[in-house]
Amino acid sequence: MIYPDTSFIVSLFAERERLHTTSDEFYSARLNEVWVSWPWSLFETRNTLRKLDRPEAERLIAEIRREHEAGPFQMEVPSWDKVMEACEEVSIRFSGRIQCKSADMLHVGFALLILPDLFVTLDARQARLARAAGLDVVLIESEDPPTQPVAA
Amino acid sequence: MGRNLVGSSLGIWRVRSSGLEMAVERPQPADENVGVKRLSKRQAVREPSILTRLEPGESIELWDRHGALIVQRKKKSIRTNEQRRAVVHKLTAHWRPFNVLDLLDR
Numbered sequence: 039m040i041y042p043d044t045s046f047i048v049s050l051f052a053e054r055e056r057l058h059t060t061s062d063e064f065y066s067a068r069l070n071e072v073w074v075s076w077p078w079s080l081f082e083t084r085n086t087l088r089k090l091d092r093p094e095a096e097r098l099i100a101e102i103r104r105e106h107e108a109g110p111f112q113m114e115v116p117s118w119d120k121v122m123e124a125c126e127e128v129s130i131r132f133s134g135r136i137q138c139k140s141a142d143m144l145h146v147g148f149a150l151l152i153l154p155d156l157f158v159t160l161d162a163r164q165a166r167l168a169r170a171a172g173l174d175v176v177l178i179e180s181e182d183p184p185t186q187p188v189a190a
Numbered sequence: 191m192g193r194n195l196v197g198s199s200l201g202i203w204r205v206r207s208s209g210l211e212m213a214v215e216r217p218q219p220a221d222e223n224v225g226v227k228r229l230s231k232r233q234a235v236r237e238p239s240i241l242t243r244l245e246p247g248e249s250i251e252l253w254d255r256h257g258a259l260i261v262q263r264k265k266k267s268i269r270t271n272e273q274r275r276a277v278v279h280k281l282t283a284h285w286r287p288f289n290v291l292d293l294l295d296r
Contacts, residue, residue, distance in 0.1 A: 051278055055287075055290050082294075089293050090288065
């Protein structure tokens, strides 16, 4: 099971994103895995695509939905209370030493509930937080696709 | 203390004891007898949730005096990765280059 954060999903579905090719190769090599999303990550993805102010954004959003209906993506709907509980714990443990936005904590908090095999992101700060929380993290940061999780 | 068995239409027996109810599986009979009743169009109109239980690819016959109407839930198509890539290319290839991390920080 793989959990991609918003940065990865947007990169995967937008060809002109800086690291799209790497994200696409990483995804294409793992189509047999279950890729998990949840309502927050999908909302953040939609909102981020709309910020580009392109007329195709809504069709692209429909495409992401289709990847859930007929592709390897699967949406999980967690208990909001449990997500908040996990986020609070992440905040207490790491906020002092890793400066992260609250939205980043939501991704890590949710991931701690589902415990994916891999947490995939393009955001180095988020990767650091997820790694500190004990998750196996893949950071997409260059045009060379990573093959193994980055060591803590 | 005596137990009061009450049959239910779902093949589950309720065991009532001391005012508490507990659903337990009915022991499997040697031969299964399954009651099948024709659904009418009228029933489907009055209770549309009957149709929402259909899984992709499943169908159901609804009868009235004119005959049967077959309602089928469309099977989910499996899309290839190439199809996804083609749509992404068509929709976004002409966009200006961007960095998703900048967008998320806005």
